[in-house]
Each structure stands twice: as structure tokens, then as C-alpha cells.
Amino acid sequence: MPRMIFDAEHEQFRDSVRRYVQGEIAPRAEAWRKAGRVDRQAWRDLGAQGYLLMWAPEEYGGLGIDDFRYDQILYEENVRHGEVGFYMQLHSRLVAPYIGHFGSPEQKARFLPGCISGETILAVAMTEPGAGSDLAGMKMRAEDKGDHWLLNGSKTYISNGLIADVVLVAARTVPDSRYGIGLFLVEEGMPGFSRGQKLHKMGLDAQDTAELFFQDVKVPKANVLGDATKGFSYMMQGLAEERLTGSVLSLASAQTAFDLTMEYIQERSAFGTTIGSFQNSRFKMAELRSQLDSVQTFLDQCVLLHNRRELSGEVAAQIKLLTSELEGKVIDECLQLFGGAGYMEEYRICRMYRDARITRIFAGTSEIMKEIIGRKLGLDDRRR
Known part of the structure; x- marks a missing residue:
């Protein structure tokens, strides 16, 4: 369309x-x-x-x-x-x-x-071993030492973790405040900053992911972003764009899987005819085509809203939920139409199946997206 x-x-x-x-x-x-x-x-x-x-x-x-x-x-x-x-x-x-x-x-x-x-590669370190979608639960701490901040703690599942020159690190600056968090620009070579081994993932083979460690890392005041107590608010402001960006990737991946499958089922034959001519194939592809076009229209409207600075957090959660879930469904259905070939690494659909699984988890899980949407509807039991 x-x-x-x-x-x-x-x-x-x-x-x-x-x-x-x-x-x-x-x-x-x-x-x-x-x-x-x-x-x-x-x-x-x-x-x-x-x-x-x-x-x-x-x-x-x-x-x-x-x-x-x-x-x-x-x-x-x-x-x-x-x-x-x-x-x-x-x-x-x-x-x-x-x-x-x-x-x-x-x-x-x-x-x-x-x-x-491109001389300076960036990463962001928010997730910790015990704090993922609940960013306010992070344990890593930063202490104000007058002319610098002292960082201690660890982060995990950090994309670009091995190659980044500058890492935006979130750390707790107000011990008794759930939202007292600061954002710090930690540079390669700062004493006490180290990286673990590359983490081995299900998919995204070309994307380096690592653990990061901070032991008495002295971060100069010049490397603090904004107010050192308002980092949580800053992160919340960036989440809508993060989820919109992830949605673009998810739907592009789903559309690519659809296109690859269309090519395959029109070329592959079984029982004297192409796989694409079977009623099951026609019905499956018709359903996926309709869903892809519908969600693409919504996503494109979200992009226009974002351009006007009008994309709300709950709408960003809606499009992230829809696109990541649809990506998983489309690629699973398409791999099935590839049959045994879909399970082979030589076919791209196999790699796409592995790559896609993370999108329902990062930038907030599907369950967290539903929480955000549901609470906006007024369905929050904490208000009772």
C-alpha cells in the first residue's frame, strides 16, 4: 500500500x-x-x-x-x-x-x-543485573566528591558495550530517593572503568553486547549531563523516541520477512504446484499483508506526531507493543512457510527469527507496554 x-x-x-x-x-x-x-x-x-x-x-x-x-x-x-x-x-x-x-x-x-x-561511538548503560524495565530500581551509585563524582557498580546487556568510546551511564545520586538518578558521560580510558567479555546472544550476531564495570571511577563534573538528580526525568523524556525507533526496526523486519517469503513460496514447488498457490499460503499471506499495512499506517502517523513533538508515552508504548508483537508473528508464520529450509542458517529467515526475539523485551517488555497503556486508561489498582 x-x-x-x-x-x-x-x-x-x-x-x-x-x-x-x-x-x-x-x-x-x-x-x-x-x-x-x-x-x-x-x-x-x-x-x-x-x-x-x-x-x-x-x-x-x-x-x-x-x-x-x-x-x-x-x-x-x-x-x-x-x-x-x-x-x-x-x-x-x-x-x-x-x-x-x-x-x-x-x-x-x-x-x-x-x-x-563516527570517530566517537556511543552506548548507554541503564540495565543492571537486578534492574531492567524498572529503571528506578537501579543500584549503581554515584557519590559527590566535590570536584568529581565517584561511580561504583555494574551494568549488563549493554549494546555497543565493547566498541563504545563514550558511555552514558545512569547511577543513583540520591540514596533515599527512588528517582534520584544522574547521567554521566564515562569515557574510554577512565581509571576503574572496564568491560567484560562479549555476551553470547540468541541473535543479533554483529551487535556487540557486554557487561560494564565501574570501580571508583572518577567522573569530572564537566561530564555530568544536566542536573545530577534529574536523570530519571531525562530518561523518561527519551523513551518515546526510543520506542518509536524500535518500532521502525520491528516493522521493517516484519515487512522484509514477508517479502522474502513471497519470493520463496512462488518459486518453491510441492505436489506439482507452487507452495504459494495452496489455500493455506494464500490465507496466511493475506492476513499478514492486512496486518502489516494497518500497523504501518499507525506507525507512520506516530512518526508525524513525533515530528510535531506530540507523541505521548502511552501512544509510543502502543506502537512498540504492536510492532514488536507483529514482527514475532510475521517471522514465525513466514518461517513455517519455508518449511525445513527455514530452520537452516543459509536462509536469512532463520537468522531473522533469532534476531527478532529481543524486540519484545528491550526498550520495555510487552508486559510493561501493556501496563503503561492500561494505567493511562485509569486501570491502576494502586489508585484504589
């Missing part, structure tokens, strides 16, 4: 991005999956194209494009033709905006140019 939110400039940009992804990312993807990480040159190459932090002001080297649709196009094309484990969206749309929104002029001038060029 035609998507009405894009104009001619967007489509020209999509054509350009597709050529770049097909020519520069796709040929290197297998090597990244085997290595367990994306090489640093790929980040610099992406920066040279202007594809990192496209929203950043020109004074720092950015394009100054305040239109999420360009990021949407970039991520859709990378999912379809490139490598989903290349976490450009984490760098550009999840971590860097904290610096852009809450950083001082000095912090922006110091950090943003390298992030835009």
Missing part, C-alpha cells in the same frame, strides 16, 4: 541510502557477524555520508535535519538490505539526543562532532 507520509525528497533520499547500504554495508555484514562486532571504519564511513546524528546542528558538523522520517528511511533500508546488528539507531537516536537536549554548550562542542563523524 502506498505510504502517504513521504514526499519526493524523501524518496530520493531512500534511493541514495539503498544504494549505499547495498554497496557498503551488505558486503561486510557476514564478516561482522562472524567477528561479533561492526568494525570502526564502518562507523566513520557512515559519518562521512552524513547519516549519523542527522538532526544535529550544522555548527557541530550535522545536517540540521529536524525530520524523523529521514532516520526512518535509513533504518528501514538498513534492515532490508544491510545488517540489523549495525546499531546506528542506538548511537544517533537513543544516546546522542541526551547530549543534544541536556548537554551544556561545552559538552555539545566537545562530544557531538566526533559522534557525527
Whole structure:
């Protein structure tokens, strides 16, 4: 179904991005999956194209494009033709905006140019062994020592954890306050900051994920983002965009699985006819096509709302819930239509099945999304 939110400039940009992804990312993807990480040159190459932090002001080297649709196009094309484990969206749309929104002029001038060029790779460290979706339950602490903060604790499941040059770390700054949290820019080489081994995951083979450790890490006051007691509020402000970004990836993945399956069932034969001609195949694909188009329309409207700064937390939770759940359903149904071939690594649908499972967990589980939506409806038993 035609998507009405894009104009001619967007489509020209999509054509350009597709050529770049097909020519520069796709040929290197297998090597990244085997290595367990994306090489640093790929980040610099992406920066040279202007594809990192496209929203950043020109004074720092950015394009100054305040239109999420360009990021949407970039991520859709990378999912379809490139490598989903290349976490450009984490760098550009999840971590860097904290610096852009809450950083001082000095912090922006110091950090943003390298992030835009790809010389500085970003990660965010929120999740702890005992605190995932409940960010207010984090245990890592930061103590004010006058001219610096002292960080102690650990983080886990950190994407870009091995290759990041700067990690945005959330830590408790007010011991007796559930929401007294600060955000700190921890740089590679700071004494006491170390990384564990690469964590072995079910999927996303090219995406490096690690544990991070902080033992008496001295973080200068110049590396604190905004008010050191308001980090929780800052994180809540960024969650809508994080969930919207994840939704773009999920639906692009689901659409890609659908397209690959359409090709396969029209070529593969059984009992003297193509698999696609069976009634079961027609009905399955018809159902998935209808659901994909419906959710895509909702997602595109959420993008427009976000461009107008009107995307609420509960609507972001709705689209994250719908897209991640639909991604799981579509890829599962499509793998079934591949039959035994779908269980083989040589077929992309097999890898997509593994990659997709995390999307119902990260950026808030499906269960947490339902809680957010339900409470907005007034169905919160704590109010009784």
C-alpha cells in the first residue's frame, strides 16, 4: 500500500541510502557477524555520508535535519538490505539526543562532532543485573566528591558495550530517593572503568553486547549531563523516541520477512504446484499483508506526531507493543512457510527469527507496554 507520509525528497533520499547500504554495508555484514562486532571504519564511513546524528546542528558538523522520517528511511533500508546488528539507531537516536537536549554548550562542542563523524561511538548503560524495565530500581551509585563524582557498580546487556568510546551511564545520586538518578558521560580510558567479555546472544550476531564495570571511577563534573538528580526525568523524556525507533526496526523486519517469503513460496514447488498457490499460503499471506499495512499506517502517523513533538508515552508504548508483537508473528508464520529450509542458517529467515526475539523485551517488555497503556486508561489498582 502506498505510504502517504513521504514526499519526493524523501524518496530520493531512500534511493541514495539503498544504494549505499547495498554497496557498503551488505558486503561486510557476514564478516561482522562472524567477528561479533561492526568494525570502526564502518562507523566513520557512515559519518562521512552524513547519516549519523542527522538532526544535529550544522555548527557541530550535522545536517540540521529536524525530520524523523529521514532516520526512518535509513533504518528501514538498513534492515532490508544491510545488517540489523549495525546499531546506528542506538548511537544517533537513543544516546546522542541526551547530549543534544541536556548537554551544556561545552559538552555539545566537545562530544557531538566526533559522534557525527563516527570517530566517537556511543552506548548507554541503564540495565543492571537486578534492574531492567524498572529503571528506578537501579543500584549503581554515584557519590559527590566535590570536584568529581565517584561511580561504583555494574551494568549488563549493554549494546555497543565493547566498541563504545563514550558511555552514558545512569547511577543513583540520591540514596533515599527512588528517582534520584544522574547521567554521566564515562569515557574510554577512565581509571576503574572496564568491560567484560562479549555476551553470547540468541541473535543479533554483529551487535556487540557486554557487561560494564565501574570501580571508583572518577567522573569530572564537566561530564555530568544536566542536573545530577534529574536523570530519571531525562530518561523518561527519551523513551518515546526510543520506542518509536524500535518500532521502525520491528516493522521493517516484519515487512522484509514477508517479502522474502513471497519470493520463496512462488518459486518453491510441492505436489506439482507452487507452495504459494495452496489455500493455506494464500490465507496466511493475506492476513499478514492486512496486518502489516494497518500497523504501518499507525506507525507512520506516530512518526508525524513525533515530528510535531506530540507523541505521548502511552501512544509510543502502543506502537512498540504492536510492532514488536507483529514482527514475532510475521517471522514465525513466514518461517513455517519455508518449511525445513527455514530452520537452516543459509536462509536469512532463520537468522531473522533469532534476531527478532529481543524486540519484545528491550526498550520495555510487552508486559510493561501493556501496563503503561492500561494505567493511562485509569486501570491502576494502586489508585484504589
